Amino acid sequence: MLLRGSRAAGPWGRLPPSWLLFLLAACAARASEITFELPDNAKQCFYEEIAQGTKCTLEFQVITGGHYDVDCRLEDPDGIVLYKEMKKQYDSFTFTASRNGTYKFCFSNEFSTFTHKTVYFDFQVGEDPPLFPSENRVTALTQMESACVSIHEALKSVIDYQTHFRLREAQGRSRAEDLNTRVAYWSIGEAIILLVVSIGQVFLLKSFFSDKRTTTTRVGS
Amino acid sequence: LALYFHSGEREEKCIIEDVPSDTLVIGNYKVQRWDIHKQDFLESAPGLGMIVTVTSPSAEVLLSKLYGPQGTFSFTSYLSGEHVICLQSNSTRFVAFAGSKLRIHLDIRVGEHFLDESVVQAKDKVDEVNFRLEHLIEEIHHVSKEQNYEREREEKFRKTSEETNSNILWWAIVQTLILISIGIWQIKSLRDFFISKKLV
Numbered sequence: 001m002l003l004r005g006s007r008a009a010g011p012w013g014r015l016p017p018s019w020l021l022f023l024l025a026a027c028a029a030r031a032s033e034i035t036f037e038l039p040d041n042a043k044q045c046f047y048e049e050i051a052q053g054t055k056c057t058l059e060f061q062v063i064t065g066g067h068y069d070v071d072c073r074l075e076d077p078d079g080i081v082l083y084k085e086m087k088k089q090y091d092s093f094t095f096t097a098s099r100n101g102t103y104k105f106c107f108s109n110e111f112s113t114f115t116h117k118t119v120y121f122d123f124q125v126g127e128d129p130p131l132f133p134s135e136n137r138v139t140a141l142t143q144m145e146s147a148c149v150s151i152h153e154a155l156k157s158v159i160d161y162q163t164h165f166r167l168r169e170a171q172g173r174s175r176a177e178d179l180n181t182r183v184a185y186w187s188i189g190e191a192i193i194l195l196v197v198s199i200g201q202v203f204l205l206k207s208f209f210s211d212k213r214t215t216t217t218r219v220g221s
Numbered sequence: 222l223a224l225y226f227h228s229g230e231r232e233e234k235c236i237i238e239d240v241p242s243d244t245l246v247i248g249n250y251k252v253q254r255w256d257i258h259k260q261d262f263l264e265s266a267p268g269l270g271m272i273v274t275v276t277s278p279s280a281e282v283l284l285s286k287l288y289g290p291q292g293t294f295s296f297t298s299y300l301s302g303e304h305v306i307c308l309q310s311n312s313t314r315f316v317a318f319a320g321s322k323l324r325i326h327l328d329i330r331v332g333e334h335f336l337d338e339s340v341v342q343a344k345d346k347v348d349e350v351n352f353r354l355e356h357l358i359e360e361i362h363h364v365s366k367e368q369n370y371e372r373e374r375e376e377k378f379r380k381t382s383e384e385t386n387s388n389i390l391w392w393a394i395v396q397t398l399i400l401i402s403i404g405i406w407q408i409k410s411l412r413d414f415f416i417s418k419k420l421v
Contacts, residue, residue, distance in 0.1 A: 030223050030328075032223070032327075034224075034327075035239065037237070045227070046224055046225070047226065048223050049223060118237070123224065132349075132353070144350045145350060145353075148353045148357060151357050155357065155360045155361065158364055159367075162364060162367050162371075166367070169371065169374060169378065170239070170374075173374065176378060176385065180381055180385040183385055187392040187395075191399060194396070194399055194403070195403070199403075202406075202411065209414070209415075
């Protein structure tokens with residue numbers, strides 16, 4: 001099985017250590033993006049512990065393989081299915097954790113007999129922490145800080161679009177390469193069939209006439 | 222280290238990282254072993270280690286080391302492309318051990334977006350904004366590197382499509398020629414055959 005990477009949340013602000021621990025417990029923002037290869041007839045599950053009330057987003061896309069589709073299923077700690085889709089190429093699902101516990105999501109390629117799929121998913125837990133934390137803040141953000149915040153937000157969006165574009169391009173390229181190989185094999189195969197059939201036809205036809213000839217002479221004499 | 226998945230004891234789990242060149246990739250992992258008696262994953266399993274292997278797109282091994290049950294590994298990509306990071310436990314127990322599995326927690330970070338947090342204990346406002354600006358500049362560099370890589374891949378994509386296009390055209394011409402020549406050969410051959418058999 002092949003997996004992929006993670007993009008961690010933004011930097012923590014300048015805080016005294018005791019506050020840091022509190023902040024970690026309260027809003028642990030994480031984003032894990034993983035690209036992995038799912039063999040045929042296989043199922044791969046991932047688990048994550050989520051605190052109640054955290055807003056989470058699961059997004060996945062199939063990059064290579066077969067019809068570029070996969071089954072996906074997301075369950076909460078009680079086993080209740082929050083999201084279930086069969087043979088989807090790409091989807092995004094947002095939910096708020098209704099209780100504490102381990103959430104599980106699985107990707108399944110069990111319907112496929114011989115194609116492996118490469119699947120990418122991005123599981124975002126919680127919101128990203130603010131660039132300039134407001135805990136010990138006395139005054140409002142200065143212009144410099146606001147500018148930094150807007151640039152940061154814009155860059156996050158750019159990186160997000162870039163990732164999606166990269167995946168779509170990888171999928172397109174995979175299809176183009178498949179097409180290229182298929183065209184090559186098909187042309188060679190068809191040329192061979194053509195030659196074999198046409199030469200075979202002529203010899204078969206010749207053989208019909210040869211037989212008739214011998215029978216007519218027999219009847220004659 | 223929040224996200225985890227299960228794997229067999231001797232199973233190798235691999236990770237693909239599609240990154241541009243000169244990118245730092247840092248991985249954090251923690252592995253736990255299933256204990257049959259306690260019916261739970263042990264908090265720490267002494268002696269259990271993970272062999273981490275990193276392969277570059279040109280199939281060259283960049284890193285191959287044995288780490289403990291918890292560890293951090295990193296590498297910098299020289300070429301742009303799909304790097305494969307594989308994790309395999311060094312367990313020597315028999316695979317037939319029913320119900321034995323590992324829980325692997327994993328966190329991989331691509332690109333150096335994380336400057337040293339100790340620097341953050343800044344003396345004043347200016348330093349803090351300075352620090353944030355440096356972080357933003359790092360992010361922009363990362364975006365720029367990814368775009369360059371994207372350009373390379375798009376070119377490869379375009380070449381493949383154009384090759385397919387010309388292959389199809391070339392094949393259509395060749396097939397027509399084969400058809401015509403086979404047709405002529407067939408008629409000629411049969412005509413000669415019939416003449417020799419005195420049917421015509």
